[in-house]
Amino acid sequence: MKVTFLGTGTSQGVPVIGCECNVCKSLDFRDKRFRSSVHLQIGKLSLVIDTGPDFRSQILRAGITTLDAVLFTHEHKDHTAGLDDIRPFNFKQQKDMPVFGKLQVLEQIKREFAYIFSGKRYPGIPQVETIEIDEKPFTIEGITITPIPVLHYKLPIFGFRIGDFTYITDANYISDESLKLIEGTEILVLNALQKDPHISHFTLDEAVAMAQKIGAKETYFTHISHRLGLQDAIDQELPQGIALAYDGLQLTLD
Structure with missing residues (x-):
């Protein structure tokens, strides 16, 4: 499995429009963050988790x-807004794009992209096959x-676990039952928004504590705000085995 971080930023991305902070003005390429998304290449199977507003550029x-399927973590626009840009894959691969999500996510997508699902289908619109998932494991081309x-x-x-890789974004609580599903993960991706408390995301300290509780060999933080700080400075603060992800980072799992 090869993992490519397509985006590691929060809903506004980094730099934030109009912001003059040292992170937004940084010349370090690692401090330039598209909205959060990840690509997985598992043998011949090509998957994307979330299609945010930067999907085409990513x-x-x-x-x-090539792209065989899209998995959605949830329905917020910074994770779904780029769905229209699957069209080139439709044209090239000559098939509908399987889109996996829980019912509330698929319903939201059908409202926001109503033209895709309209009875009067305009030529050239995205071709999708919506597939509802729940908490049970499912397979795509033999991959669980x-x-x-x-x-x-x-x-x-939803976060997702595929083999020894687990991806969780936009979370501020993980139950004991869900922690059991993560046990044994070798590579964990977890959101770490900023240092200050936030109503719906792990802070840096909370993410570190959760990562240490889970105990993966390697943990990478994503969904990062400009308020967190510079990549180079934060990496130096983190415990061994934990680092900030950045756009373009690639990982390989045997």
């Missing part, structure tokens, strides 16, 4: 030429994917 930058229920304030959302 796919072009990463050089991704386990949803990890977590809370984003009061909103139930």
